[in-house]
Amino acid sequence: MEDKKYLYKRNNIWWVKVAVPKSQRDKFGYDLRQTTGKSDLDEARSVRDHIVESLKSKLSESENYIPLPSTKFMEKTNIENPQYFHKVVDCQYACPAHTNVPEYIRLIAQKKYTDAYMLNWESNVFPGILGRVCDRPCEPACRRGRTHEKSVAICRLKRVTYDYKDDVEKYIPKSPKIKNGKKIALIGAGPASLTVARDLLPLGYECTIFEKDHKAGGLMRTNIPSFRLPADVLDEEIYRIIDMGAELKLNSYIDKLKPVIDEYDSVFIGTGAPKGKDLNLKGREISSENIHIGIDWLTSIAFEHVKKIGKKVVVIGGGNTAMDCCRSALRLGATDVKVTVRSPFSQMKASEWEIEETMEEGIPILDNTSPKEFLFDDKGKLCGVKFEKMEQVEIDGRKKMQSTGEELTIECDDVLLAIGQENAFPWIEKDIGIEFGEWEMPVVDKLTMQSTHPKVFFGGDSAWGPENIIWAVSHGHQAAISIDNFCSGVSLKERPDPITNLVSQKMGIHEWSYDNDISQEKRFSVPHEELSKSLKNLKTEVELGFDEELALEEAQRCLNCDMQTVFEDDLCIECDACVDICPTDCINFVDNDTEEKVRDKLRVPALNLDQSLYVSGKLKTGRRMVKDEDMCVHCGLCAERCPTGAWDIKKNSYKESHTLTNKVVAKEVA
Amino acid sequence: MSFKKPINHHPKLETNKLGLTRRDYEGAVSTLCAGCGHDSISAAIIESCFKLNIEAYKVAKLSGIGCSSKAPAYFLEQSHGFNSVHGRMPSVATGANCANRDLMYLGVSGDGDSASIGLGQFVHAIRRQVDMVYFVENNGTYGLTKGQFSATNDLESKNKYGEDNLFKPIDLATMAIQLGATYVARSFSGDRDQLVPLIMGAMQHKGFALLDIISPCVTFNNHDSSTKSYDYIRDHNEAVGKTDFVPLGEEISTSYKEGSSTEISLHDGSKLTLEKTDANFDPRDAGKALNFIREKEKEGKVVTGLLYVNDLAKDLNETLNVTQTPLSQLQQDVLCPGSKILEEINQSLS
Ligand SMILES: Cc1cc2nc3c(=O)[nH]c(=O)nc-3n(C[C@H](O)[C@H](O)[C@H](O)COP(=O)(O)OP(=O)(O)OC[C@H]3O[C@@H](n4cnc5c(N)ncnc54)[C@H](O)[C@@H]3O)c2cc1C
Ligand SMILES: Cc1ncc(C[n+]2csc(CCOP(=O)(O)OP(=O)(O)O)c2C)c(N)n1
Ligand code: SF4
Numbered sequence A: 001m002e003d004k005k006y007l008y009k010r011n012n013i014w015w016v017k018v019a020v021p022k023s024q025r026d027k028f029g030y031d032l033r034q035t036t037g038k039s040d041l042d043e044a045r046s047v048r049d050h051i052v053e054s055l056k057s058k059l060s061e062s063e064n065y066i067p068l069p070s071t072k073f074m075e076k077t078n079i080e081n082p083q084y085f086h087k088v089v090d091c092q093y094a095c096p097a098h099t100n101v102p103e104y105i106r107l108i109a110q111k112k113y114t115d116a117y118m119l120n121w122e123s124n125v126f127p128g129i130l131g132r133v134c135d136r137p138c139e140p141a142c143r144r145g146r147t148h149e150k151s152v153a154i155c156r157l158k159r160v161t162y163d164y165k166d167d168v169e170k171y172i173p174k175s176p177k178i179k180n181g182k183k184i185a186l187i188g189a190g191p192a193s194l195t196v197a198r199d200l201l202p203l204g205y206e207c208t209i210f211e212k213d214h215k216a217g218g219l220m221r222t223n224i225p226s227f228r229l230p231a232d233v234l235d236e237e238i239y240r241i242i243d244m245g246a247e248l249k250l251n252s253y254i255d256k257l258k259p260v261i262d263e264y265d266s267v268f269i270g271t272g273a274p275k276g277k278d279l280n281l282k283g284r285e286i287s288s289e290n291i292h293i294g295i296d297w298l299t300s301i302a303f304e305h306v307k308k309i310g311k312k313v314v315v316i317g318g319g320n321t322a323m324d325c326c327r328s329a330l331r332l333g334a335t336d337v338k339v340t341v342r343s344p345f346s347q348m349k350a351s352e353w354e355i356e357e358t359m360e361e362g363i364p365i366l367d368n369t370s371p372k373e374f375l376f377d378d379k380g381k382l383c384g385v386k387f388e389k390m391e392q393v394e395i396d397g398r399k400k401m402q403s404t405g406e407e408l409t410i411e412c413d414d415v416l417l418a419i420g421q422e423n424a425f426p427w428i429e430k431d432i433g434i435e436f437g438e439w440e441m442p443v444v445d446k447l448t449m450q451s452t453h454p455k456v457f458f459g460g461d462s463a464w465g466p467e468n469i470i471w472a473v474s475h476g477h478q479a480a481i482s483i484d485n486f487c488s489g490v491s492l493k494e495r496p497d498p499i500t501n502l503v504s505q506k507m508g509i510h511e512w513s514y515d516n517d518i519s520q521e522k523r524f525s526v527p528h529e530e531l532s533k534s535l536k537n538l539k540t541e542v543e544l545g546f547d548e549e550l551a552l553e554e555a556q557r558c559l560n561c562d563m564q565t566v567f568e569d570d571l572c573i574e575c576d577a578c579v580d581i582c583p584t585d586c587i588n589f590v591d592n593d594t595e596e597k598v599r600d601k602l603r604v605p606a607l608n609l610d611q612s613l614y615v616s617g618k619l620k621t622g623r624r625m626v627k628d629e630d631m632c633v634h635c636g637l638c639a640e641r642c643p644t645g646a647w648d649i650k651k652n653s654y655k656e657s658h659t660l661t662n663k664v665v666a667k668e669v670a
Numbered sequence B: 001m002s003f004k005k006p007i008n009h010h011p012k013l014e015t016n017k018l019g020l021t022r023r024d025y026e027g028a029v030s031t032l033c034a035g036c037g038h039d040s041i042s043a044a045i046i047e048s049c050f051k052l053n054i055e056a057y058k059v060a061k062l063s064g065i066g067c068s069s070k071a072p073a074y075f076l077e078q079s080h081g082f083n084s085v086h087g088r089m090p091s092v093a094t095g096a097n098c099a100n101r102d103l104m105y106l107g108v109s110g111d112g113d114s115a116s117i118g119l120g121q122f123v124h125a126i127r128r129q130v131d132m133v134y135f136v137e138n139n140g141t142y143g144l145t146k147g148q149f150s151a152t153n154d155l156e157s158k159n160k161y162g163e164d165n166l167f168k169p170i171d172l173a174t175m176a177i178q179l180g181a182t183y184v185a186r187s188f189s190g191d192r193d194q195l196v197p198l199i200m201g202a203m204q205h206k207g208f209a210l211l212d213i214i215s216p217c218v219t220f221n222n223h224d225s226s227t228k229s230y231d232y233i234r235d236h237n238e239a240v241g242k243t244d245f246v247p248l249g250e251e252i253s254t255s256y257k258e259g260s261s262t263e264i265s266l267h268d269g270s271k272l273t274l275e276k277t278d279a280n281f282d283p284r285d286a287g288k289a290l291n292f293i294r295e296k297e298k299e300g301k302v303v304t305g306l307l308y309v310n311d312l313a314k315d316l317n318e319t320l321n322v323t324q325t326p327l328s329q330l331q332q333d334v335l336c337p338g339s340k341i342l343e344e345i346n347q348s349l350s
């Protein structure tokens, strides 16, 4: 097996994750994570040890550090810690906004689409948008991907809640007539600012959003093409927030921060990472007419300043922006579009599904192809790009890209550069107390989103560079808590606890209040519009969404991971009934030992260290019940077969607290 | 809620030499009471068959009537099965055994089925040395008919309703040793580590193998005054030593204290090793074994483990010189030798 110790992949980037010992979980959570910034496994490995060391030193420097001797036997699991069962719900745990996925999927299964929509709206604010374009960190985390083959189509089921809901207006909280007297400025009308506004408006804050463009939405509006995200979906979900009572000032570029700080009680900066990277190769100085910065070009399309492009187009870059650029070009009339990527195909940054859709539209992706020079004809017009072919070689055990010497010229009329985005804050004065650190990035507190100026908060792409919508939402919630605390004179470190509830699902003899009859079907794919139609019009949505029948079938694939198995030591008579009935061999009765040894001696050794072991106290025979959470399909048969009720199935609802919690009424299902 | 067991299994579940997982040896989801010892025994049978790489179609499951006798439905779904009348499983097993020597016979019975109504049948199956594994899933009660005392219940133990048992118990294991059974073990459904090697040994043993397995009835006989409850057996269990099954061609991997281990070869070349805890005990000496069990009984102990084994005895089919070919496969020419041979036979008689 490949050595991936401490490493895991998110959005094609390898991250390092270090487990936090129990004694420190209150302070640090279950694990510490840091990105390696690398999409190549070998490169990630080369920086791994360094990061692991720094994360570990963070733990050991903390006051409640107790080194974990490897001889320490396992302790009884503390299920009172809300994080324990939260972590079992893999999708919800992985979602930056901690959307209660299994609950909304169950609501879909019961055709309660409006309730399912509201449950989403409460956590992730933009269910219709995210149900179409979310980066979906929940899906790689989904348990179904381990127990079966492919994850549940969590994201596209979210879209179902939007597509099939009834009118939700009556459930949306409004800003109270009597305000609390605090004025908040939100700069930029992207998802980050909109989330902050949504969270603060119902509390009586006066929120003013300043947006430089003539429409709200940020990159969701300007850069995500409408064939992926139609404008009416955007408008509905953006105006749902504005209509709660925010003041939206369009065409209002903020060119100085100081006056805003002076006028408002608090300022949130959600201006994104607006600068597309340029490529300074030979020939770039000759003319820029047909060489476009991808994100600016996409913006011009969105605002209908650009309506056509040359016949032959070369896109340089291998991320999601490149995929949106090439597909947009095809719809603007280009007939020969090629994507070129410097790295090998397998290491491309774009999401799997974006690459798939690009290729389905017949666009070739040339990998190991690095640009060298822009070529011009005698009239000074762009006529092609010269590339060199690359290969991956191992130098000192590390993989590196190196030229093969072979060259390749691709004729073209236009070039689209999609090689990355940067932050830029030319409009923030340097002397007003906002500190900038490495790479000109603001210094922002990871927990509170506060800058070095106490009144100013950052979130979304502006805080730590380009991410995605759901992270912007998550930052928005945290910033709203901080702003509320700040304006109320409460310490920013006093964050509200998550709201949890653990309720037995037993209704009577052989009666449980949830449906455990999971489907064994493979993942259903979302129907697409015919290519011939969708390529003709930039605004024709490619994905048609699940119809109701498919949605209900897909919903049945969810394993109900929030239906927790809860063990009561004193009731167990060690009859093994649960061990024998468990379809996935999760349950064991073994003598206690160190975690490593216990993991090794289970019926199926518990090799997935990311997943917890649920350990009981000492039982009558001296053994412990040890359940490996990894493969549990939450069928409830252990509880059904237990003669004494030592196992119970309890639904764990976990709601992350934000300022809006308890203001939205989303119905729960049994 | 559905009570179907999801068909997906742990993706890393071990496979055996046939490429099967343990779950491929399962049967229908049990309808016995949750926590019944009989289900644990089914699981131990499943594990044993998995470990021995047994092909399910080469097994016949036979039973009588009772909760225990229902159990064959819950393992080896793809094997042959016959659910006979109360107490008559041994006769059916005897007949089947002679009709087809190729199959492995698993008889599954209860203490009521074997020690009461079927006692006569039980005795003769042993006396004839039918080559089979005979499971008595012994819960000291008639489970299926709602908890009457059975003949294996201990004197003065009470039933669920507080009534005393007035009669002394029949001990099927000592009885089997006396009747000449060649593999006799007692175990406990709640001790899978002990039970599985004993089942594997019994399956590889040629001749009559009795497994008297104490198997608590959670519904009618798991109360404080029961002597067949989980708690009672765990408190009074006296294992004669640890038995390991060593398949053919594998090395013994456990290390034993000098002189404490006994090695028993089975007819197919596999071995049983026994680490004895008591010098007064030898499973190859029927007299010593019986004495030992009686002594321990006086101390209130229930002796478990491999009690007696003798792998040299002749089985019924050898005694009767039964054809190796299953009867169903014998062709006309073999069954009916023709008039010429008849003529010869007649000649020889004249
Ligand atoms: C091509 C492309 C495709 C993408 N596709 C996806 C996708 O499919 N899924 C996904 O989750 N994410 C996607 N993203 C990323 C996602 O759009 C962003 O991460 C997200 O929009 C960031 O939100 P934000 O609120 O931080 O900032 P933004 O959305 O960038 O909004 C910032 C807003 O601030 C305004 N602004 C900036 N400076 C000022 C100023 N000084 N005064 C006033 N207004 C100002 C800008 O005009 C803009 O409207 C994509 C990004 C790109 C470039
Ligand atoms: C000829 C006949 N007599 C009586 C019965 C009623 N009966 C059914 S099961 C049973 C006792 C079963 O006891 P046991 O073999 O110990 O099985 P358990 O249910 O305890 O596992 C009796 C008496 C019967 N089915 N047939
Ligand atoms: S199976 Fe359902 S609840 Fe479990 S991780 Fe996947 S989507 Fe979430």
Ligand code: SF4
Binding pocket: A565, A581, A582, A583, A584, A585, A586, A587, A627, A631, A632, A633, A634, A635, A636, A637, A638, A639
């Ligand atoms: S709910 Fe119980 S029986 Fe079902 S998979 Fe999980 S542990 Fe096993």
Ligand code: SF4
Binding pocket: A571, A572, A573, A574, A575, A576, A577, A578, A579, A638, A641, A642, A643, A644, A645, A646, A647, B035
């Ligand atoms: S079924 Fe219940 S009593 Fe039996 S071992 Fe499992 S938890 Fe314990």
Ligand SMILES: [Mg+2]
Binding pocket: B066, B068, B110, B111, B112, B137, B138, B139, B140, B141, B142, B143, B150
């Ligand atoms: Mg019985």
